[in-house]
Amino acid sequence: MKRLPTALLLAPALIVTVGLTGGAVALGFARSFGVQPFGISAPTTEAWVEAAHLSGLLGSVGMTLWVASVATLLSGLLGVAAALGLQTMLAGVHFRRLAAVLVQLNLAVPHVVIAVGTLFLLAQSGLAARTAFAVGLIDRPAEFPALVADPLAFGVIAGYAIKEAPFVATVVLVQLAILGGKPAAVARSLGANRWQAFRHVLLPMIAPGLLAALAVVFAFALGAYEMPAVLGASRPKLLPVLAYDLFTSKDLADRPVAIALSLMTAAFAFATIAGLRLLLRAPGHGR
């Protein structure tokens, strides 16, 4: 039977991935070194030097890492808790289907909508503050803690945690479904309490999938623009917002600097995922 060559089947996907996406990264890289696509110019490291000396860069980098780390941790905790809660509620039911519905609904809500919703919820005159007033906790909006555009970026973190926790929950639910009830039941029959059965039996078994999901969340929270653009403070700006503002500034000389920053963020995101893959593949991991 004659088959189409594998290379031909893969060609369109490769053209888009290598040509368009890879090309974008390559062109950005070239431009950050001062090489224009259609001009003749000598490469220069000016933009990278300038990016490295940007005032407040350290604050931005620190803040971006803080937001991504705490958001990842929170979505991990909430996601695992939600998965275990759902699993208990749905013991004996086809909860895989419900897990699918859960992640699907969440997937269908764009980040910018969650960002704006979180703004309406947590701002000092938002729904949470109004509820606090209604039950007599506060008298004026100013008495409600500043959770949006705040120095610790709590609003951005909350937005990411709410958006990504259901994603983590679904990955965990699918893993639990694959494992089945036996491992936990055996641990329980050998005298482990519920927490011990989870901590020492289930958690190690779901760890690879959980960590992979968390790496995706971390990488995303490092590089996404809309959540910090809507919920973040103007100082220090998170890296994606800093890069965007530089790219769209009136001074065209800022553009290569902006590209350098966005490539740096991308490299960080990839390093996280690649590092995790290596870690999970390392000998002696699976125990």
Place this chain on the structure above:
Amino acid sequence: MTERGTGLPARLAGALLAALFLAPLLPLIPWSLSRGWFWPALLPVVDGRAWAALLDPSTGMLGAAATSAGVAAAVALVATAIAVPAGLALGRRRFRGKGLLELCLLAPAALPAIAVAMGLHAIFLRLGLAGSATGVALAHLAPTLPYAILTVTAAAAADDGRRERVARTLGAGPGRTFLLVTLPALMPGIATGLAFAFIVSWSQYGLTLLIGGGRVVTLPLILTQFLAAGRNDIGAVAAIVTVVPGVAVLALAAPFVTRLLPAAGRRG
């Protein structure tokens, strides 16, 4: 799984978390109903002006919805069409360097969209693609293609292609076999891929903003524009309108997604 009937606390925790995940969508409803939802009212004085603005052509809301739908539909179709042959190759064939290739094809999903946008910006300007819906759709292929490839590959791997060989033995030509055997077998992957690609494109923000240069206005963009203009009510309407089609598309694809999931489970 864990023993039955356990824990009111666990049930409560589950319910609380479900409420938490939906909490940001809640204030969109009162805001969409009232131009001035003033502190400290919990309920708005309903005026319906924002919903009227949705239908008023001069606000650009309908135009933004049409642009969003056109771009996302085109992106979903093209990405899935590209993903079908690639998914067949990745899901059914063995070849050297397959693992690395799969990684390369999926990696763009982890690439920050603004890095892609900034890289494409200069060349798209040069080619006249910046500021056009075509350019925006082309750029959206970068973050959407990995999702389409992932779902079609999963569907292709769940079926070993034996039925194609049977069809060929029974005398069906390659075209007929592809249309009547291969495509139906891939349907769960194709439907899910279309839905995911549509939603990923529909949700893009920074990429659309940079490549569209303010001239291609999609729903996520008009939403923040009205917010910046102090019209929280129209912004809330735009946010609600932004959520609905994605949910609808996923609801349509749901039967196919659940057919993909157990397949993934069996392999594990």
